[in-house]
Amino acid sequence: xxxxxxxxxxxxxxxxxxxxxxxxxxxxxxxxxxxxxxxxxxxxxxxxxxxxxxxxxxxxxxxxxxxxxxxxxxxxxxxxxxxxxxxxxxxxxxxxxxxxxxxxxxxxxxxxxxxxxxxxxxxxxxxxxxxxxxxxxxxxxxxxxxxxxxxxxxxxxxxxxxxxxxxxxxxxxxxxxxxxxxxxxxxxxxxxxxxxxxxxxxxxxxxxxxxxxxxxxxxxxxxxxxxxxxxxxxxxxxxxxxxxxxxxxxxxxxxxxxxxxxxxxxxxxxxxxxxxxxxxxxxxx
Amino acid sequence: xxxxxxxxxxxxxxxxxxxxxxxxxxxxxxxxxxxxxxxxxxxxxxxxxxxxxxxxxxxxxxxxxxxxxxxxxxxxxxxxxxxxxxxxxxxxxxxxxxxxxxxxxxxxxxxxxxxxxxxxxxxxxxxxxxxxxxxxxxxxxxxxxxxxxxxxxxxxxxxxxxxxxxxxxxxxxxxxxxxxxxxxxxxxxxxxxxxxxxxxxxxxxxxxxxxxxxxxxxxxxxxxxxxxxxxxxxxxxxxxxxxxxxxxxxxxxxxxxxxxxxxx
Numbered sequence: 001x002x003x004x005x006x007x008x009x010x011x012x013x014x015x016x017x018x019x020x021x022x023x024x025x026x027x028x029x030x031x032x033x034x035x036x037x038x039x040x041x042x043x044x045x046x047x048x049x050x051x052x053x054x055x056x057x058x059x060x061x062x063x064x065x066x067x068x069x070x071x072x073x074x075x076x077x078x079x080x081x082x083x084x085x086x087x088x089x090x091x092x093x094x095x096x097x098x099x100x101x102x103x104x105x106x107x108x109x110x111x112x113x114x115x116x117x118x119x120x121x122x123x124x125x126x127x128x129x130x131x132x133x134x135x136x137x138x139x140x141x142x143x144x145x146x147x148x149x150x151x152x153x154x155x156x157x158x159x160x161x162x163x164x165x166x167x168x169x170x171x172x173x174x175x176x177x178x179x180x181x182x183x184x185x186x187x188x189x190x191x192x193x194x195x196x197x198x199x200x201x202x203x204x205x206x207x208x209x210x211x212x213x214x215x216x217x218x219x220x221x222x223x224x225x226x227x228x229x230x231x232x233x234x235x236x237x238x239x240x241x242x243x244x245x246x247x248x249x250x251x252x253x254x255x256x257x258x259x260x261x262x263x264x265x266x267x268x269x270x271x272x273x274x275x276x277x278x279x280x281x282x283x284x285x
Numbered sequence: 286x287x288x289x290x291x292x293x294x295x296x297x298x299x300x301x302x303x304x305x306x307x308x309x310x311x312x313x314x315x316x317x318x319x320x321x322x323x324x325x326x327x328x329x330x331x332x333x334x335x336x337x338x339x340x341x342x343x344x345x346x347x348x349x350x351x352x353x354x355x356x357x358x359x360x361x362x363x364x365x366x367x368x369x370x371x372x373x374x375x376x377x378x379x380x381x382x383x384x385x386x387x388x389x390x391x392x393x394x395x396x397x398x399x400x401x402x403x404x405x406x407x408x409x410x411x412x413x414x415x416x417x418x419x420x421x422x423x424x425x426x427x428x429x430x431x432x433x434x435x436x437x438x439x440x441x442x443x444x445x446x447x448x449x450x451x452x453x454x455x456x457x458x459x460x461x462x463x464x465x466x467x468x469x470x471x472x473x474x475x476x477x478x479x480x481x482x483x484x485x486x487x488x489x490x491x492x493x494x495x496x497x498x499x500x501x502x503x504x505x506x507x508x509x510x511x512x513x514x515x516x517x518x519x520x521x522x523x524x525x526x527x528x529x530x531x532x533x534x535x536x537x538x539x540x541x542x543x544x545x546x547x548x549x
Contacts, residue, residue, distance in 0.1 A: 172433060173424050200421075207423045207436045208374075232422060232433055 025078040029071055036067035053122045053138075058115055061140065103158070107141040110161035114138060125168040128160055132168075169233050173206060176229050176239055178247060181222040181259045188215060191225065194254055198246045199229045204238045206230040222259030291524065293363045300344065301364070303399050304417030304453030309345040310401075315358050317412065319401060320349045323419045354412050360405035365525050366490060367398040367414060368455065368478040372434040374425050377441040380472035383499070388462040391441040394454035395478055395492060396420060400525070417453040425475045434475060441474070445489075445517075455483055455490040458515045465501040477508065479528040484514040484521035491518050493527075 040060050047056035073083060098105060115138065120126050124135050126145070133147035143160055145153040168174075182191065192213045199211035212228035227247070231239040251257070294310065301308035308321045356362070375393050383389055396418040403410045423436035442448055445456060457476060463469040474497075481492040491514035498507040514521045 171429060173428065173431075203419065203421065205422075207421045209424060209428070230424060 021078075025075055028078070029075050032067075032071040032074065036064065036071065039067070040064055052118070055115055057138070058112075058140070103156075104141060107157040110157035111138070111140050111142075113161050114143070114157055119165055120167045120170070124170065127166040127168060128155055129163055131155060172233055173209075173230055174233050174236065175209075175212065176231060176236070176243060177212075178227045178243065179216060179224055180227075180247070181219055181224045182251075182256060183222045183259045186223065186256055188223070188225075190254070191251075191256060194250050194256075195225075195227050195247070198243065198250055202229070202239070202242050202246065204231055204235040204242060206232065221261050291363075291365050293361055301399065303415075304396060304451075305419065306399065306415050306417045308399060308415055309349070309351075310362075311351075315356055315360070317354045317356060317360070317362055317401075317403075318351045319354065319413050320345055320351045321413075321415045322346070322349060323416075352413065354403070356403050357405045360403055362412065363402050363404065365400050365402060366455070366483050367400040367525055368395060368481055368483060368492065368528070369398060369416070369420065369435050370414070370479060370528060372425070372432060372475050372477045372479065373420075373437050374423050374434045374473050374475045375437050375439060375441060376473055377439070380470060381441060383461060383463040383469040383471075385463055385466050385468065388460060389443070391443065391459045391461065391474075392445045392448055393437065393439050393441050393457055393459070394448055394451070395437065395457050395476075397453055397455055397483075397490065425473065432475075450488055452490070455492050457481075457492040457495065459495045459497060462496070462498045464498050465504075467501060469499045480510055480530075482523050482527045483525035484518065485524045486514060486518040486521040490524070491515065491521055 040063055043063060044056055044060050047059060076083060076086070120135055122135050122137060125133065126135055128145070131145055131147065131153050133145040133151075133153065136144040136146050136152075140157075142154045142156050145155060147153055195213050196211060199205045200207065205211070206229075209230045211230070212226065214226050216224040216226040218224075229239065229243055296312045298311040299309075301310065305323050305325070306321060307324060308319065311318045373395055381389075381391075396416060398417060399415040401412040401415070403412050420435040420437070423434050425431050425434045440447075441459075445458070448454075448456060457478070459474065459476065461469070461474075476495060478492065481495075484491045484493075493513065494511040494515045496509040496511065498509075500506065513523075
């Protein structure tokens with residue numbers, strides 16, 4: 001180490017010519033950086049009006065990286081560094097890094113697919129696996145989601161690209177489905193009239209498409225009713241709250257009760273002669 | 286503006302009734318406080334009384350929420366009528382049929398909105414918009430490609446005389462022409478009131494005249510907004526501009542065909 005330092009000619013390094021050339025290169029690099037920043041700003045402003053936030057982000061980041069690489073190359077050339085061997089070495093290093101970072105590359109490629117396919121945009125509410133929340137950003141490696149209980153979740157792009165994903169807010173209107181069971185003796189027509197009135201009187205429910213009401217299926221203890229109301233996507237909480245409470249209160253007022261699984265135990269006359277556990281049972285409404 | 290219901294408000298407290306809306310206004314220094322609610326048409330016999338009263342907001346419910354607008358001490362606040370901020374879908378009681386090559390003129394009423402305007406900065410700033418009637422929302426068109434509108438349960442009348450005079454509504458005249466070779470059988474009509482202005486025709490307020498040309502169920506209808514109210518309304522003055530820049534021709538899907546609704 002000592003011999004290396006001894007071989008460096010400090011007087012030559014600190015000579016006015018060297019300092020001048022270093023200053024000139026630094027100035028060019030600074031101008032290049034400012035110009036690059038300006039270009040990125042202009043491109044971002046142009047893309048903001050014409051495309052989505054994630055496309056804008058990807059394009060500007062790509063311009064930034066390419067620009068920085070170009071400035072670095074110019075600086076090295078100014079210092080007389082031969083870029084040929086460097087690029088060769090960079091290729092080998094890149095290969096090694098690529099092999100070592102397959103997951104990152106996979107995420108980047110998946111990110112490109114997500115941007116081109118546009119299954120969701122920034123601001124959409126999505127459900128990806130167990131995660132439900134608002135998309136905060138779509139980046140090169142991952143998607144950032146803010147859950148409704150205000151947690152920050154980072155989901156790798158690769159996972160999102162290969163998983164089933166539900167975009168909750170893609171369409172402007174949605175349907176809220178409620179399923180409940182009423183006893184077999186319930187007057188279904190009267191019930192549907194009540195449900196229709198509930199949907200009609202609720203300010204947040206859309207009057208059209210008409211509410212969906214159908215006897216879904218018979219279950220052991222009654223008839224399962226499927227009741228669906230349409231609403232504008234922003235009104236989800238309001239509709240869910242008002243419809244659930246209205247269904248409970250209006251059905252109670254009309255004397256219609258929800259059927260619950262119930263078990264009747266029948267005790268034979270000489271139950272005292274039976275061994276424990278021999279009581280008969282049957283399910284009923 | 287000749288109509289006493291619209292115009293500059295005094296700095297005294299006011300109570301405003303238009304349709305089923307109730308508005309209370311009070312002034313404190315540079316603040317205008319506004320509260321509003323809607324009454325149920327069925328429960329209030331005076332639901333459609335249109336009055337403005339400067340005796341003070343003494344009857345404002347205690348639990349009502351006041352919105353405070355900070356303006357300037359010399360601010361002038363005025364009211365003017367406005368049209369809904371979304372298209373309206375008229376749902377007549379019975380479906381209408383127009384035979385090929387025929388045309389028909391229809392009239393319906395659009396509920397007005399009260400626009401509270403501040404003029405402090407020399408230009409009109411909308412402080413608050415209060416619908417005269419609580420309108421229900423409706424989706425018009427296909428689930429994926431339709432639009433959110435307001436539903437109007439009103440008859441499509443053939444004569445304006447059949448419509449009750451009510452200052453909380455504007456009259457819209459729509460001329461529908463069936464230029465296709467098929468019967469035009471519709472039970473909904475969507476009117477883009479956001480492109481329309483309001484005109485004072487004396488005892489009634491009018492919107493721009495609308496002309497709709499139906500070219501077939503597979504094609505979109507052509508809508509034309511005429512620059513003024515119908516020709517039959519003479520001397521009408523414009524009292525409110527359109528929310529969106531008017532477009533002379535607008536291609537919109539205007540009819541919900543029976544086929545589309547029922548799937549027949």
